Amino acid sequence: xxxxxxxxxxxxxxxxxxxxxxxxxxxxxxxxxxxxxxxxxxxxxxxxxxxxxxxxxxxxxxxxxxxxxxxxxxxxxxxxxxxxxxxxxxxxxxxxxxxxxxxxxxxxxxxxxxxxxxxxxxxxxxxxxxxxxxxxxxxxxxxxxxxxxxxxxxxxxxxxxxxxxxxxxxxxxxxxxxxxxxxxxxxxxxxxxxxxxxxxxxxxxxxxxxxxxxxxxxxxxxxxxxxxxxxxxxxxxxxxxxxxxxxxxxxxxxxxxxxxxxxxxxxxxxxxxxxxxxxxxxxxxxxxxxxxxxxxxxxxxxxxxxxxxxxxxxxxxxxxxxxxxxxxxxxxxxxxxxxxxxxxxxxxxxxxxxxxxxxxxxxxxxxxxxxxxxxxxxxxxxxxxxxxxxxxxxxxxxxxxxxxxx
Numbered sequence: 001x002x003x004x005x006x007x008x009x010x011x012x013x014x015x016x017x018x019x020x021x022x023x024x025x026x027x028x029x030x031x032x033x034x035x036x037x038x039x040x041x042x043x044x045x046x047x048x049x050x051x052x053x054x055x056x057x058x059x060x061x062x063x064x065x066x067x068x069x070x071x072x073x074x075x076x077x078x079x080x081x082x083x084x085x086x087x088x089x090x091x092x093x094x095x096x097x098x099x100x101x102x103x104x105x106x107x108x109x110x111x112x113x114x115x116x117x118x119x120x121x122x123x124x125x126x127x128x129x130x131x132x133x134x135x136x137x138x139x140x141x142x143x144x145x146x147x148x149x150x151x152x153x154x155x156x157x158x159x160x161x162x163x164x165x166x167x168x169x170x171x172x173x174x175x176x177x178x179x180x181x182x183x184x185x186x187x188x189x190x191x192x193x194x195x196x197x198x199x200x201x202x203x204x205x206x207x208x209x210x211x212x213x214x215x216x217x218x219x220x221x222x223x224x225x226x227x228x229x230x231x232x233x234x235x236x237x238x239x240x241x242x243x244x245x246x247x248x249x250x251x252x253x254x255x256x257x258x259x260x261x262x263x264x265x266x267x268x269x270x271x272x273x274x275x276x277x278x279x280x281x282x283x284x285x286x287x288x289x290x291x292x293x294x295x296x297x298x299x300x301x302x303x304x305x306x307x308x309x310x311x312x313x314x315x316x317x318x319x320x321x322x323x324x325x326x327x328x329x330x331x332x333x334x335x336x337x338x339x340x341x342x343x344x345x346x347x348x349x350x351x352x353x354x355x356x357x358x359x360x361x362x363x364x365x366x367x368x369x370x371x372x373x374x375x376x377x378x379x380x381x382x383x384x385x386x387x388x389x390x391x392x393x394x395x396x397x398x399x400x401x402x403x404x405x406x
Contacts, residue, residue: 022185022330026090029332030179030191032118038110039096039103040141042128043148048160052104052133057140060160060236067247068140076100076137081372081382088380093121098176101142105134143172152235153244169228170218177223178215186332192297196221198290202342222289227251252299255390258369261287262340264393266365276353279397281305281365283322283348285340292340297324298372301339301392305350306366308396309359316357318350352399360399367393 042052050056054074058065068074076082076099086095096106103109108123133139144151144166155165166172178196182188190197199221215221228245235242250257263286269278281303285292293299300323307316325336340346350363370389377388 046161073138084382170221173223189334284345
């Protein structure tokens with residue numbers, strides 16, 4: 001009996017120690033794939049290309065450069081939220097390979113790895129490190145320079161620098177927007193930053209058993225078609241008009257872009273049993289091939305339905321949330337996902353009766369997009385200077401004609 005007790009105690013101690021380790025250890029939330037285990041290596045620049053900086057490109061490609069300066073791509077490294085969140089989670093080297101993807105944007109060279117999972121790189125000082133280039137984040141050469149060649153939509157030899165035709169440009173997006181892979185201790189439905197995985201899953205093409213997301217036809221993703229609107233303009237001032245794309249990449253930080261993806265209909269219907277009225281907000285993801293919201297699980301949509309009197313006082317309120325809920329420790333588990341899949345409708349209802357709320361005059365529906373949960377903001381101590389949420393939809397309906405009793 002004493003031996004049995006000792007075994008139970010030993011197992012309990014081991015289990016407690018294991019769970020404590022799982023709760024305290026550095027958290028690796030995805031598999032480091034060969035696609036982004038290292039930054040993009042430096043190659044010699046073509047003749048007439050004066051450095052890797054976007055400013056050098058902007059001397060000729062003025063309109064494109066001006067658009068790029070307004071984007072989160074240009075602030076992928078300097079964005080205050082990213083910097084706060086990255087440092088809070090241990091300032092992992094691997095994150096740099098998407099936020100400052102060029103080799104010369106990084107202070108250190110990745111010489112190898114101490115571990116099989118490639119989270120512990122062997123680093124040496126980078127003699128060509130360029131601090132100014134680092135601050136450009138996802139700069140022009142990240143997408144347009146490979147093997148000493150400038151890639152573009154048209155192959156040209158008459159330009160000041162030769163241009164090789166780029167393959168399907170959606171392929172460029174895959175490198176970072178499909179952080180992927182299953183670990184033994186993760187149970188994601190989709191990997192973090194797994195927008196491409198969401199698009200593929202929506203077409204019935206799920207990750208392989210290893211967790212790797214493979215895209216057989218990048219052209220089918222539609223990333224650039226949506227986030228880089230088509231435009232006809234000269235590529236350089238005074239040049240011929242050409243069909244090209246705007247370099248905007250608007251997403252969750254742009255309320256108008258979110259509105260384009262979300263169809264909202266707020267209507268009045270007969271109440272239960274024909275009494276009173278039911279006010280129904282119907283939301284559908286009609287404009288995005290991925291989930292809405294997508295990207296980091298911090299983002300979510302909130303829905304509020306309010307019954308108001310003539311002074312705007314709230315008499316009754318209903319709330320809803322469209323978000324991805326993940327348990328991060330001791331194991332990573334997708335607990336719930338109420339976001340909107342492509343072409344998936346969702347309804348929210350508030351019931352009204354005049355007998356119960358005689359002073360009510362209007363009902364209001366509000367949809368807001370949130371970049372980060374307030375609890376997360378406080379936990380990482382992010383001191384934001386700009387709002388972290390934006391209003392996507394608001395509509396009021398009068399209660400005239402909805403006077404039934406209940």
